[in-house]
Amino acid sequence: MIEITQTANIRFSDVTNWMDQHALPFWATTGYDADRQVCRESLALDGSINDPGFRRIRALARQVYVYSHAEMLDWNGPAAAIAETTLDFMTRHGWQGPDKGWASRLDDNGRVIDGTPDLYDQAFALFALAWRFRATGETAYLDLADQTLDFITDKMRAPDGLGYLEQVPPTSDERCQNPHMHLVEALIVLAHCRRSTRYLELATTIVDLYEFRIVDSDSGALREIFGPGWNVLASEAGQITEPGHQFEWVWILNEYEKAGGRKVDALTDKLFKFAASHGLAPETGLTYDQVLDNGQVAKGSFRSWPQTETLKALLAMGERTGKFELNRIAQVVDNVFQYYLAHKPIGTWIDQLNSGREPTSTYIPSTTLYHIYLAFAELRRLEPAIRSQTS
Template sequence: MPDISTSPAIASLADIAAEARHWLLNVAAPLWSGTGRLEKGLFVERLTLDGRSDDAPRRLFVQARDVYSFGEIGRLGWQGPWRALCNSTVDYLLAHGKRADGLFIHSFTTDGTAHDTEADLYDQAFMLFCLAHASRALGRPELLDEADALMAALDKGWRHPAGGFAEKEKPRSTRHQNPHMHFFEAFSALYAISGKAAWKARAEEMAQLCRDRFIDSTTGALREYFTEDLAPAPGLEGQIIEPGHCFEWAWLFEGLARWGWADATAISDRLTAFGRTHGISATHDVAINEVTLDGTIHKPTARLWPQTERMKVALARLRRLNTMAEAEEARRAFRGLQLYFDMPVPGTWQDVLNPDGSFVSMPAPGSSLYHITCAMAELLDTVDGSKS
């Protein structure tokens, strides 16, 4: 591992790190911590183009993501009331979002009452992620006990015999890799924070599932959709690749490599290579939404979140490889992300870039704050030398 405190490649990113810190701490955090937040402890779901909250139900996974985001924003130096925000949201989710069976509901109304009480697999992954990070940020070890209890409920009824977890109460026509990616992320965080070997084993289980079932052995690309037995879904659906998810899994495998997992860097390299080769718009230098397994563009629009994943994996690879090429890739990804921040209300963002350079007119989704915060924290920690 290079000495990141003296690396010229990493030092070259100091200017964009300063921009990122200012925007996140001084522009975005004050807006999203206040506008539309309920006194009882729920963050806004989304903000309109003129910076107002609307009446969209408040999904549990967005609340869980925001707890993570404001914990990180506090760690990075924001002087706002991040501890109070995170504590009240976690407490509200535990008191009003947890069902009798130990799983969590999907969403709340705009006044904070239960809206959709079905359990979605994606939400459970993010609740685990939230509990892990909140435990560390807030100094609340009892939240790790809550994570153990949620995991016991999942193990009891949601394991799938073909591997991974079932999407039981919100069934879909195919199985998805995406919830399993976020279980990998949550399990990795829980191991890093608790030190418990069981969480490490669960993270490695998700990594193995990805390696053996989700990644195409020929191209190294990550498929999205599968049959019940985790064969690729039939027809075009089984050929769809999201470059952003290739980058996101690659970043997670970079973390696994630091544990000494033998295949991690090779898998990360292949996922990254496919995403960069086939998933970057030559016109706007942004990561697009979907291609097919042979690299053909399937959905040329570009959401905000793939730009953050492109940036994260470049930074992780920079720390491993210490090359100017990876530093330049991180810079390009950051500049691509900044396109989405050119807004009449600073601190909000666009979400979908069209191929002609225009944006789809829509509210700014609060779910994106997690992606943005994670990428900017990765950048700041890398440049500051606190992440090796």
């Protein structure tokens, strides 16, 4: 790790300016379909409108989160209107009822293209509903969240009791860690919304699954895909880890403990150590897309979101220990601006770089804003604590 110094120049003002003056206004105008009153799925690489003909529930839910959080941070713009209308579109067209859960994909007018309940989509619907409640205090959002959670626990629980099915009906016997991670993320937010032990208890069962079965107890490697019963696959696909997800879990586990969950220091440290040891390009500090469970680089490209999850992990570790790695935080923020946010129009991004750090993106996915906004919001929240370390 880079040694902590008192000279790191963390770009707090640039972060706030990019969020409030550029990204939020851009995605509330060009990134918003005013005719249908719903956020767009993506834009063309030059920032022009080029709808792909579908809207994913997960993409809409992420934008509901962004503008709900912006409303809570008193952004001087139409945050409430963007979040409310997008969630209304999402609910009217995407909620299929307590026996079918949320659809996966809609067309531009809201007709269901794919009604398959996917755990990833259910998790982000929960996340959006929880954040909308936090912004408004309207209990109807929590009521729908509870119906969604009932659907997950009643209809999607794995037959062996180890987590939840990725889709119903299942199309494969492979198990995936990623949607379970986001389900924990949503449950933590819900735990802050309503005085009920249900959310944290469910989150704990998944955290236990990770600590005692999914995360490699020796190396700390978090494999992405498993066989039945969360058994390790013999194929190379079963050896793939994503450092961005390992860093994301570090932040989620810190939030879990803060919400009243059990202590998970050992798990957090293992995840962080593996990702920090094997997941970072030595010349830049950029986070790789994929490495194998033995630490070998499997995919040396660099998407944007692993960089923001690295930032969140560094912030979480600093909050947990009381000592922030200032130079590393500054480096990650610099990387995000240099390699991804320098794109024009300002408020948009390059989503993918190849191993030579050359842009390979062909469009601008709206889903990336969730990653950037949450990481930058965490940096803003912890700015006083970080500054106090340098004083």
